[in-house]
Amino acid sequence: MAYTSPAVVIDNGSQTTRAGFASEDFPSLVYSSNYSVDSNNKVVIGDDEIDKHPENEIMTLLDNGLVYNWDNVIHNWQYAYDNLDSSSPIDPKEYPLMLTEPSWNTKKNKLISTQMAFETLEVPIFSLVKTPLAQLFHQSKATGLIVDIGSAITSITPILDGIIQTKAAMHSKYAGDFASLHSLNYLSQKVPSLDHLLPKPFISDLSNLKATASFKNFQITNKVVEEFRYSMLQVSELPATASHFSAPAKSFYLPYGENVQVQQEQFSLLEPLFQPSAFQLPNLSIPAPAFDKPATQGLTHIILSSLKALEASIIPQAVLENTANTSANSSHHARFNDILRELLSNILITGGTSLTPGLTQRVLHDLYKSVNQFFPNYLCTQPGRLVLNVLGNNQTNGNDVWDKKFGSWIGACNLASMLNSSNQENDNGASIALDNWYITKSEYEELGEDLILEKFK
The missing domain is CATH 3.90.640.10 (ATPase, substrate binding domain, subdomain 4)
Structure with missing residues (x-):
């Protein structure tokens, strides 16, 4: 069945929250993910309101890209419902809800967010969509290397045929x-x-x-x-x-x-x-980079480490250690050569910090110089054959700014809008969306935790 009410999409970032209806081109609300608390423990949400109360303590909702302050995240979500419709409150019971989540989100967080959506907000149907998948979906691609440089976190996520390669997904706080x-x-x-x-x-x-x-x-x-x-x-x-x-x-x-x-x-x-x-800072210990600790590495090296981890997850260790040119080895290397070539030609550099002038060019320059040293045995990385392509990197297109700032929100909206299909062909899309990304309230009440962990794995 198709839903007549557009889904509400909320994308919680470490610095800002983006919220709006899935039927809109851009989020109608962009507000601070931080909040303040007054002497009476009243939670204050919204930039203008926070500015009015300098006597309040400022609090955060996310740490390491994950929601940790579950007591107050509901105020952040409720603020969206209170202000989405030209500052007129809307009833959460009447609208599907889609939230974004990082690829390293925990099972506990998935369960808590689903419980709050159904039991506190009482939404009719609910979904969690992984941020890098939404970003890549917005580019109309199923395979790509997502380099997301946000406020608090830099994350590297290889995606093959719509599947996040979890063993190769990495993130750091150098953002x-x-x-x-x-x-x-x-x-x-x-x-x-x-x-x-x-x-x-x-x-x-x-x-x-x-x-x-x-x-x-x-x-x-x-x-x-x-x-x-x-x-x-x-x-x-x-x-x-x-x-x-x-x-x-x-x-x-x-x-x-x-x-x-x-x-x-x-x-x-x-x-x-x-x-x-x-580049050291006073009163902050910055560890030396270590190959086996990707979170200690700078931007280019964590990208290369992610690709190296992907190689190890796809090619058996015995093959990696055996340099003899056997037919079995050639088959494994040929497969990864195709994967590496496709990822390097579909790099998505996104996130607010990625708008910094020169950053994309620097990443491409570093990769062009270094990728053959990390992957010397592949045809696609040889001098003269290496092709690096950045998705959505049309510098003359003003939409590129919005894509980098709001790419995960827009991609999530594209997925959520499938619920509002009206003709028979698109109604199949609504069924696909329900089957793959959403949980209805009745399913939640009947199947509970097992369904949540299976649907949002």
Whole structure:
């Protein structure tokens, strides 16, 4: 059966939440995933409301890309229902709900989110869709290498024929927030105190401002530091140490009027994304990169590590260790050669931080230089034969910005909209959507945990 009401799609990111109806082209709501709590334990959601209460503590919902604060995530979802229809509340009981989830989401989280959807919001049907699958689906592809560089997490996800290769999926915390820490460290050296980085209108009454430390940090990071990052910084095409960068100086004006000159820092402040341990931070221990610990590696190396793990998961270890050119070995290597060629020609670089100027070009440059060293035995990686192609990387297309920021939400909407098919052909699509991605309330009540873990595995 087809549903007449469009699904509500909520995409919880570490920095922002995107929400809207599946019938829309873009999310109608983009608001902070953080929230504040007042002295009476009232939860405050929404950027404007958070700004009105500097005396409140700022809290987070996600850690390592996963929801951990289940007591208050319901307020985040309810905020969407209260504001989706031009700030007029809608009834969750009347609309299907689809949430996104990272590929490393836990079974416990899947169970809790499903329980809250059916028992607290009382939605009629519910779905969890994996973020990288939604992003790739939006590109109309079934196979690809998803490089998602968000605020808190960078994740690498190989997908073959619509199936996430879990053993090769990797993620690290070297993402946008890590770059912001380096930017904040640099800016803090230019001002008498961190209060001088507070954005307007707070600086006009700074002496009387009774703001919590978490509120000040939230405002500085999400407004001043973010503006600095996106307006002043870019990624160098070639890796280098900080002393090798050279560029014409730019001026950045801080809220108090200080003029900060930014020269080699235009490049060096983003180099930690690629060489984390080479750029240390005060009061933060950054481990040396280790091949067997992908989360310690910079962006390019974690991509290569993901592909190396995929090779190990597809080709038997005995074949990898035996370099003799037997027919069995040739067959295994020929198969992975085709897989590697297809992944490298379908790279999707996405996430808000991926909009940084020069980042895509740097990734491609590094891969072109390094992939043959990691995979010397494959025809597709040989000099003159290597083809790297980035999906949706049309720099003249303004939609590319929205695709990178909202790609997972838009892809999830494409899946959710199948529920609203109206003709007989598309009605089959609605059945497919129900069979593969959704659980109805009656199914949940009858089959419970086993169905959840099977449907959302």
